[in-house]
Amino acid sequence: MYYVAGLFQDLVIPVTNFHDEGKGFMVLPGDVFNVPIRKDIIHRGTHSTKTISEVSGTGRKPWQQKGLGRARHGTLRGGSTMHGPKPRSHAIKLKKKVRRLGLKIALSARAAEGKLHVFEDLEAPPRKTKNIVNYVNQLENTKKVLLVDGGPINENLKLATQNPLYVNVLPSIGLNVYSILLHDTLVMSRDAVDRIVERMRTPINR
Secondary structure, three states, rough: OOEEEEEEEEEEEEEEOOOOOOOEEEEOOOOOOOOOHHHHHHHHOOOOOHHHHHOOOOOOOOOOOOOOOOOOOOOOOOOOOOOOOOOOOOOOOOOOOOOOOOOHHHHHHHHHOOEEEEOOOOOOOOOOHHHHHHHHHHOOOOOOOEEEEEOOHHHHHHHHHOOOOEEEEEEHHHHHHHHOOOOOOOEHHHHHHHHHHHHHHHOOOO
């Protein structure tokens, strides 16, 4: 279907599963999946201050810590903050409207890139990774996939995705800007799409 990205137009995309079977189509509301891309909002939604453990370099202290009349210092790595805000932390102090808009933009970006896929469901045989691996392998230019289901992740899916390092799973309630940007491809169940749309349209309580 032809559409112009960022104009809030509804999108109609095919629905499939891990066996690549056709399961009809689904409408992705334009007010959630086709909003204008604003990098400034994305940046605000993914800002992270590096912590000591994440900055490469030496761990040696710049000078002896005691007996020199100097305040305790950090390491020579530089650029780090001991207790900086983390992208996955609920402590990120973003206004709810900005955070919500950031998620819409991230979803819209993946849709515009053709990197958002919808599955009928995310049912997987217990401890079987074959179907998931085969599906991922047939996707073009895909290095890391995020599977998003509506409710809590079922045990079969957890077990089936334990080994592939390039596949992660999340319930829809845990989906955020940072988790989307960490993966180049997003696979959502119908239920996840419905729940995300409901979440994005729920009035924000001040």
